[in-house]
Amino acid sequence: MKILSCCVFLLVLSGALGNAGRDLSSGGSIDDSINIDGKGVTIGITVAKFLAGLLPESCSKVIIAIIDVLAPVVDTEVDYFELIKEDVKQVVGDYINDHNMQQLEIYKSDLAVLLNRYNEAPTESSTYPDKNTVANSLSTSMMANRYLVEAVERPQSMILHYTDIASIHILVLKDVAETYSNEVLSRWWVDLDEQLAHYIDYAHKLQNRIVDWRNDMVTCVFKPASSVCVDWEWAGTTCYDTWTVDDPVVHVRDTCMTLHNDDRCNDHCQAYQMHMNREVAQWIWEYLGKAMKQWKKLKITSSAMANFASRSYKP
Template identity: 45%
Template sequence: MKASLLNWAALAFAALVAVAVLARSTGAYVTSFPEEPDIDGTLITVGLAVAKFLAGLVPYPGVSALLLAIIHAWEPKPEDNYWDHVKDNVAQVCGDFVNEHNLEQVVVYKNDLVSLLKKYERAGPESDGTYPDKNTVADAITTSIISNRYLVEATEMPWSMSVDFVDVAGVHVLVLKDVAETYSDPAGDVSRWWVDLSRELDHYIEYGTSLQAETLTWRDSQIECFFDEASGGCLAFDWMGIDCYDEYVIKDHVTGYQEKCNQLHPDKPEDGSCASFCSLYQRHVDQDSARWVQHNLGSVVEEWAALKLQADAMAQQASRYYNPLTKDNPKQPLALRNMKQN
């Protein structure tokens, strides 16, 4: 009996410790949005939050809570502006090489997208005749994003739009997955929304993969190294013991960084004290850029690729309808759909 009580006490103590640790670790990165990780545009962007949510790595209790957090992040706040944080975040890789026109357009467009997300968050699986259902709002969101994603998939300075691309694509993926699950029956009827999700994931994965490579290639090209060999006049008298110096100059057009390295002219270039001067700096920048790209873009594309396996499998079983139970097609006008339901 005594041993049993001791065991129960140990279990109770362990449970209390686990709860305390969980509360402390969860609360550690809570700031502006109550009880969930703060989507700040720097450590956690909207796109990262969605990817982590899909992977089960953040404690949002459901899609609705995540949508509210996204809306909270995107709505302008003078004291804590998500857009300023994103711009500073992207500047780590591209500096002032920014597509200002598209960035301004995206901020305007996201206001419209926030309005649609608010409607989707309120919508239920079935319409009550006064408010649209998820099927209808999801179609509106899909149409809107596809029509406007040229803003974030820019041909001019696309690397500066990478966080915005991941944000918009992530929201699209989140809504498509949620509506696909909402209108799929566990008994076997599979919504056609899985086909849409599979197709859009294919697009986002392809573009996101190419954007990673393009960003790294471009960043690498923004570093120049100039070599100025010691003058011929000096070298002509080298035999007299005169010291002649070569000069290497690094120019980083993104950061504005510039540095020089002078070396005593060697018999062989590879023996000079500055021989590795440029390559070491280039390698350092390439590593930093690769880490940034992987964190903000690559990790998200990896989650999309994992989700696509599920979407492809479900799409193969999809019915003709987006809502197999009511035979609804979201592209029909709402009034006509209500008539069919009645």
């Protein structure tokens, strides 16, 4: 039985240490560098690519790239957080949670320090805090501060920040779980599994909330031709019915005008909402959906590993 258990353990562990396998289902290919520019490539997208095996760099190099975004060594006119704020405005317009974003701007410096400490910490040491110790501090800090991205007020505007913060937390937990899984599985797998469950659950709620909110913000008003005009149609008066869509998020007012009782504009509002929903769904997929896809794949591994770790744990 010991031999069988050992074999199962090694098979599961080798799968986990191989990142989740290279995901080429969408025609992806391995990138040669890490370029988190905030103009389409976010921290969340970068971590997702790493988890999918589409980046040749080590976890340490990914963490360094993230640190450079959170706390640039040199002054630059490019502000990553300002760029992703502009990205999210494509979907939420001016309905931004400025307070939480400002607080997150302050916290990012502390997060960069913790990430750097983790990245430079030894695996084992009797004189310095090791990765196990620093990972605990980092994870505790992120759980205490994630209310900034899991906002009560206008949570839809925090979607990119949420994906980034969740991705950083997941990346570190996966790395520390792998680091301390040698002959015995690390209990960090349990932490990773629990946090993945939390982030995936909230991400689903956030997706639905954004779609519902965008639809609720759109109004459509039908204005039939006036009764006075209709009364004079027999005399050759031309009367019009109008359908007007108002979308304050993107500052759109779109009116369709048609002859009275003509049905050509009847689907005007529905057509606008269908188009808007497609754009919102595509945006969510690019910035959150692709990341969540990798979280779910990792969750399959973490659940199995956490199960092994829990059974072998002896307090």
